[in-house]
Amino acid sequence: MTRTDTRVGSVEARPTLGRARPFWTSRRRDQLTGYLLITPQLLGSAIFVILPLILVVWYSLHEWNVLAGTFDFAGADNYQALAEDPNLGAVLRATGLFSIGLVVFNLSLALLLAVLLNQKLRGTILFRTLFFSPVVVSLVAWTIVWGFLLQDNGGVNSLLDTMGVDGPNWLRGEGTAMLSVIVVQVFKNVGLNMVLFLAALQGVPANLYEAAEVDGASRMRQFGLITVPLISPTILLTSIITVVGSLQVFAQIAVLTQGGPGTSTTVLVYYLYQQAFQFHHFGYGATLSILLFVIVLALTVLQWQMRKRWVFHES
Amino acid sequence: MSRDLSRRTKLVLYGVLLVLAIPFVFPTWWMVTSSLKPVADIFAFPPQLLPVNPRLDAYRRVFELQPFGQQYLNSLYIALVVTIGTLAVSALAGYAFARIRFRGQNVLFLVVLAGLLIPSEVTIVPLFQMFFKLGLINTHWPLILVPIFGAPSVLATFIMRQFFISLPGELEEAARVDGLGRFATFWRIALPLSRPALGAVAIFTFLHSWNLYLEPIVFLSSPEKFTLPQTLTQFVDAYGGPMWDVQLAAASMTALPVLVVFVIAQKQFVEGLAHTGLKG
Numbered sequence: 001m002t003r004t005d006t007r008v009g010s011v012e013a014r015p016t017l018g019r020a021r022p023f024w025t026s027r028r029r030d031q032l033t034g035y036l037l038i039t040p041q042l043l044g045s046a047i048f049v050i051l052p053l054i055l056v057v058w059y060s061l062h063e064w065n066v067l068a069g070t071f072d073f074a075g076a077d078n079y080q081a082l083a084e085d086p087n088l089g090a091v092l093r094a095t096g097l098f099s100i101g102l103v104v105f106n107l108s109l110a111l112l113l114a115v116l117l118n119q120k121l122r123g124t125i126l127f128r129t130l131f132f133s134p135v136v137v138s139l140v141a142w143t144i145v146w147g148f149l150l151q152d153n154g155g156v157n158s159l160l161d162t163m164g165v166d167g168p169n170w171l172r173g174e175g176t177a178m179l180s181v182i183v184v185q186v187f188k189n190v191g192l193n194m195v196l197f198l199a200a201l202q203g204v205p206a207n208l209y210e211a212a213e214v215d216g217a218s219r220m221r222q223f224g225l226i227t228v229p230l231i232s233p234t235i236l237l238t239s240i241i242t243v244v245g246s247l248q249v250f251a252q253i254a255v256l257t258q259g260g261p262g263t264s265t266t267v268l269v270y271y272l273y274q275q276a277f278q279f280h281h282f283g284y285g286a287t288l289s290i291l292l293f294v295i296v297l298a299l300t301v302l303q304w305q306m307r308k309r310w311v312f313h314e315s
Numbered sequence: 316m317s318r319d320l321s322r323r324t325k326l327v328l329y330g331v332l333l334v335l336a337i338p339f340v341f342p343t344w345w346m347v348t349s350s351l352k353p354v355a356d357i358f359a360f361p362p363q364l365l366p367v368n369p370r371l372d373a374y375r376r377v378f379e380l381q382p383f384g385q386q387y388l389n390s391l392y393i394a395l396v397v398t399i400g401t402l403a404v405s406a407l408a409g410y411a412f413a414r415i416r417f418r419g420q421n422v423l424f425l426v427v428l429a430g431l432l433i434p435s436e437v438t439i440v441p442l443f444q445m446f447f448k449l450g451l452i453n454t455h456w457p458l459i460l461v462p463i464f465g466a467p468s469v470l471a472t473f474i475m476r477q478f479f480i481s482l483p484g485e486l487e488e489a490a491r492v493d494g495l496g497r498f499a500t501f502w503r504i505a506l507p508l509s510r511p512a513l514g515a516v517a518i519f520t521f522l523h524s525w526n527l528y529l530e531p532i533v534f535l536s537s538p539e540k541f542t543l544p545q546t547l548t549q550f551v552d553a554y555g556g557p558m559w560d561v562q563l564a565a566a567s568m569t570a571l572p573v574l575v576v577f578v579i580a581q582k583q584f585v586e587g588l589a590h591t592g593l594k595g
Contacts, residue, residue, distance in 0.1 A: 134343070136584065142342065148345075
């Protein structure tokens with residue numbers, strides 16, 4: 001994947017006969033240019049990604065009291081506190097529920113919308129624009145409007161009222177709060193996955209369907225036996241992006257539910273924020289950061305492994 | 316599955332699409348129309364789809380309650396600086412990783428790429444401490460430096476590298492044979508060809524910065540330093556209840572300009588963001 005096959009640099013790199021080769025050969029100059037060009041990115045990564053990652057491990061091994069100004073080595077104390085944290089179960093449950101709910105809702109809706117937009121129909125560009133538009137609406141603005149609509153006397157319940165249904169207080173109920181946060185996030189970003197699916201669907205050769213039609217396969221069978229295997233690389237890609245993105249959810253929780261009611265929507269990043277920046281437990285916050293990192297890493301590795309198992313390869 | 320459809324199927328499809336479009340379009344519609352209504356009308360039943368007594372009072376109060384103009388400028392200039400900085404860093408590094416052969420290239424690329432696995436939420440605690448030690452808390456530096464060099468720009472570098480790899484090498488070779496140096500080849504030949512990729516990177520970088528929420532609330536504490544997403548949650552009355560009309564007016568002013576640009580350049584947005592596959 002990282003192999004580079006550009007041999008541009010070798011064009012002038014022949015040794016010149018009869019003269020001593022100068023130190024600054026074209027190849028050496030090329031190498032130097034290469035190092036110079038990557039320096040900003042490399043230095044930046046070192047300072048703002050690698051160094052903080054090392055520090056977060058270091059901090060997690062310390063008991064850090066900001067108010068008293070103490071920073072003492074604590075060994076595995078924070079990790080033991082993590083294992084014994086009575087909130088941890090609820091936090092992991094909320095994180096898992098949010099991720100699973102988001103991936104399932106997001107991918108199925110994205111695929112449904114993509115299939116609908118892939119029909120021979122006038123005006124699909126208009127609908128594509130409409131479905132995509134929340135992606136560019138400011139996240140907090142989008143969340144605030146939904147918070148407004150999901151209030152007890154908000155727009156959603158008014159709509160349900162006109163249909164004779166008495167809607168719940170969405171953001172204040174244990175079960176409905178999580179559902180609401182998921183749905184708000186799905187409508188915000190499903191347009192991205194929809195567009196990726198649409199591109200994948202358009203890449204499926206039409207003659208496959210024609211052949212299946214001749215063989216008398218139903219639309220559903222065609223979808224299951226032709227479409228899904230052929231777009232499976234896109235399904236994998238979108239699921240990775242969506243899962244990793246779902247673990248980073250913060251603004252929606254902070255604006256809509258503040259982790260409540262109870263701890264029912266306290267996902268890991270929100271808990272990390274509370275511990276580090278509201279309660280000033282920086283050492284423990286660092287430990288939670290490591291947990292988040294390990295989960296992101298494990299899920300990414302797992303999904304790449306799955307790729308070998310079930311993603312259809314053309315070659 | 317693009318087959319010719321019967322008239323009836325088409326009608327059913329349009330019906331389904333219209334119903335599905337409601338949760339995507341209605342919130343934005345409701346945000347803008349409600350911001351023009353007096354508070355009493357916002358909760359009127361049955362709901363008013365169009366404001367009956369339109370007025371701009373809420374918009375005036377946005378500017379009275381917060382230094383909103385200043386906050387708008389903050390968000391705008393931070394997003395612009397981050398976008399330009401990210402374009403520069405990622406185009407340079409992406410080109411070098413794609414086109415120039417140098418020792419340790421693959422290892423260095425993997426080191427940079429590792430940033431994709433480390434979302435900024437993981438490193439927010441040490442980043443806060445680092446900027447605290449540097450005396451840069453309650454300044455815009457963290458919001459500018461971390462995205463330009465951290466995880467978001469790593470993704471940009473990756474995209475730029477993929478793009479430069481896909482460019483045919485002949486043009487550059489010809490330029491090199493004509494005696495153009497490596498940097499001049501990059502600047503005069505490769506960079507102008509990479510406009511689509513630069514456009515995609517610019518769009519997602521701008522949106523990412525424009526939407527940042529965790530970082531501003533961690534790093535900034537005084538209202539005149541705030542960015543827009545953070546400001547939107549500040550419009551509350553003495554009891555902590557949201558002032559809906561004012562909040563929705565501020566939200567409209569935050570969302571509408573980007574939406575307008577999107578409608579004008581929707582092809583670039585959709586294709587650019589789809590190719591980068593980034594979440595906002």
